């Protein structure tokens with residue numbers, strides 16, 4: 123059963139939809155059928171009570187109240203819908219401002235919206251009604267604009283939630299413009315709560331309109347809506363109450379029709395009908411001081427596809443800037459696979475996002491050097507004549523961790539792949555689709571023509587990851603960033619996706635940056651490994667040296683953290699009757715990084731020097747680097763004093 127069928131299967135739904143249909147039908151037909159009778163003046167029957175000729179009596183000019191209430195449906199509903207549309211359009215534009223204008227200008231709009239929301243709604247309506255002038259048009263503008271801020275805030279919150287999804291990031295890497303991202307990737311995914319809110323909102327607008335006309339600020343004679351009829355009937359409320367009550371009841375029925383329908387849709391699509399009452403969007407201030415802790419610089423190596431030196435990522439926190447990535451340096455050559463390992467929170471994903479230029483304000487990325495395919499990603503693209511987005515769109519492929527969020531659920535898989543071809547290779551719709559099908563075949567998706575027409579929910583997790591790799595292959599990637607691409611998959615599918623990733627990397631002679639917390643997976647896929655702890659690289663070495671945590675003297679891992687990570691990986695000799703080894707203690711909170719070596723509190727070798735002086739990354743003749751004052755020292759040897767770094 124479709125969701126929309128479900129709307130009318132509940133008592134609330136059937137009542138709401140029936141009432142709404144009745145109201146809308148009356149709005150269309152009533153003026154045509156009964157317009158003349160509603161306007162007919164009968165001077166012999168002024169202020170008459172109910173009779174067979176006039177079911178609800180007559181007004182002060184002898185006009186039939188029943189027909190006037192029916193005929194007023196059109197103006198009441200039309201004006202309410204116009205005001206709703208105005209509020210929705212303005213609210214949507216304001217709500218989408220952070221996405222369309224970028225965070226900085228967007229924040230200004232957000233702040234203005236928040237001030238407007240704090241302003242009492244009724245006062246705002248009355249104020250605007252006076253500003254725009256008495257009458258139907260003024261009332262539409264007043265009610266529409268007064269409702270816009272609340273709708274804008276709802277949109278901001280919903281859009282912000284979707285804008286962080288991986289498929290939006292993927293579309294942005296693919297070079298899709300902001301307006302298209304909004305229309306194609308964001309709005310379809312927030313449409314349901316918006317529709318619910320608009321429907322319920324229309325009921326409220328109808329009441330507001332009746333209120334304004336009742337106060338004499340809305341519709342003016344000779345036109346009449348329900349509010350106007352209520353006002354006219356008020357004068358004789360004690361002798362002839364039906365003249366005021368009948369239009370009042372009509373307002374209640376119509377408002378109920380909209381509200382019940384909205385509630386029913388909310389129930390059917392699983393959205394809270396109170397979504398409009400969300401908390402204000404949190405604001406954080408941008409740090410003033412630029413961040414650059416790491417003067418460490420190296421001359422650029424032209425053989426590197428990616429050259430990162432002193433990369434920092436900072437976010438403003440309540441007590442100053444928090445830097446989850448604090449001076450990361452590494453490079454990757456064409457055809458090389460580099461693994462980045464470390465516990466959760468060590469800054470692996472942020473490092474990848476910074477390279478893909480996906481860190482949004484107020485986050486701030488700084489580096490001494492961030493060069494991809496010879497282009498300085500930190501420089502102004504117009505200076506160098508390069509278009510970074512174009513470069514990243516064609517030469518960088520990103521495979522995200524969660525196959526559920528990697529694709530836009532409202533778009534066919536083929537269209538999402540084709541989007542890359544259309545934006546970056548200038549292919550027309552047909553060629554882009556053909557290439558998308560071809561790329562799906564290249565990542566071994568069976569029956570690619572049919573699969574390309576399917577939606578993401580029709581793909582299994584493993585197939586979605588393959589399709590994501592296929593999307594990266596729409597261009598000719600020089601670098602593939604895979605951020606925990608198999609964490610969400612079961613073991614068999616994991617092996618298939620890893621094999622595919624490796625095969626694609628070899629065929630394309632691309633570099634691979636493979637992020638994982640699982641050392642054993644990195645050992646399978648990569649040539650070299652970068653070990654991160656608390657936002658820094660603590661060791662970098664060939665995977666061959668990861669073989670055995672105890673093989674320190676003969677060139678194995680030297681850093682106690684790398685050795686602890688290795689010891690925590692179960693192998694064939696692990697005694698399964700014993701609990702699996704873990705690293706004692708907890709990772710460092712990026713907001714409270716201690717002085718000295720960040721790992722000292724958990725390190726069996728930590729000495730006084732470790733707690734006060736931060737070890738720098740030192741590279742040996744074989745090109746392996748380690749940042750530790752006691753690198754390679756036996757782990758059971760408790761330090762008695764200062765030990766000089768062995769490398």
Ligand SMILES: Nc1ncnc2c1ncn2[C@@H]1O[C@H](COP(=O)(O)OP(=O)(O)OP(=O)(O)O)[C@@H](O)[C@H]1O
Pocket residue numbers: 437444446464465466467468469470471472473485639712
């Ligand atoms: N937008 C943000 N604002 C503030 N802090 C953030 C933001 N994004 C991430 N962080 C913090 O940065 C730290 C590093 O995050 P990151 O996602 O890079 O870790 P990770 O090593 O990839 O971990 P995981 O394996 O869990 O993904 C975490 O402590 C996280 O809370």
